[in-house]
Amino acid sequence: MADTVLYEVSDGLATVTINRPDAMNAMNTEAKVALRDALQAAGADPAVRAVLLTATGRAFCVGQDLKEHVRSLTGEDAMRTVREHYNPIVRAITGMPKPVVAGVNGVAAGAGFGFALAADYRVVADTASFNTSFAGVALSADSGLSWTLPRLIGASRAADLMLFPRSLSAAEAHELGLVNRLVPAADLAAEAERTARALAEGPTLAYASIKEAMAYGSGHTLAQALEKEDELQTRAGASEDHRIAVEAFLAKEKPKYVGR
């Protein structure tokens, strides 16, 4: 059986590829465990300085594998997977101290939409689409979508998409602010990798601080955010990469970062 999630590290970039193309990358238990473990490994590996999350075939991820799910509905705790898999996957993406790029190659639905929005940066094929899907199968929301979607597009628009699920084209998603870079489908793999590699070669500690500051700021007052910025800026200012960057700027050279 093919690996449901592929994991590869090269030159500081971990590429995590959901690989159930025949099932539109729907998440069965094997894929959820593999994705969770791969993202946690990438987060913990100091040699990894950025992560690219992408997928094979015509879909990015259509969320929970409903063919598997229907079989568990007679069991005791069919929804335990939220605690065991979906939450740890989203925590791994949002909590790792390095940037995560989602290379959205096709449709992202349900939890798959949540994974894409949990990433720090989205490179999206012009043929991709997004669908909240949850209400369509009489469910609420998971994988962080109830948190990320209203923050990115506003509560009113998010409520519309959650209550009346529909396929949102890549162009419309771009208009709404869900897409960082919209690229021709044929260029998606190369452009997503180029973006992620640029981040893998960047000032890792500064990126970690930016990620932490933005997450902190969204749940705190301006006064608290200023305190946090002070703490994180002090940490970034003490990094080797900060010294490298300033010296390179003054020498009119391109900085060569070391990631610490």
Ligand SMILES: CC(C)(COP(=O)(O)OP(=O)(O)OC[C@H]1O[C@@H](n2cnc3c(N)ncnc32)[C@H](O)[C@@H]1OP(=O)(O)O)[C@@H](O)C(=O)NCCC(=O)NCCSC(=O)/C=C1/CC=CC=CO1
């Ligand atoms: C909008 C779609 C994502 C894409 O539409 P389209 O491109 O027209 O493709 P289809 O013809 O509909 O689908 C092609 C085949 O793929 C199968 N398929 C699609 N999605 C799933 C899925 N999630 N699980 C299993 N199989 C799927 C589809 O049946 C077709 O198969 P056949 O060729 O054999 O007929 C559209 O496909 C769509 O709306 N899909 C459903 C999206 C969805 O509801 N996802 C699940 C949301 S719930 C979730 O993500 C998380 C949880 C968490 C915890 C517990 C329990 C459940 O959910």
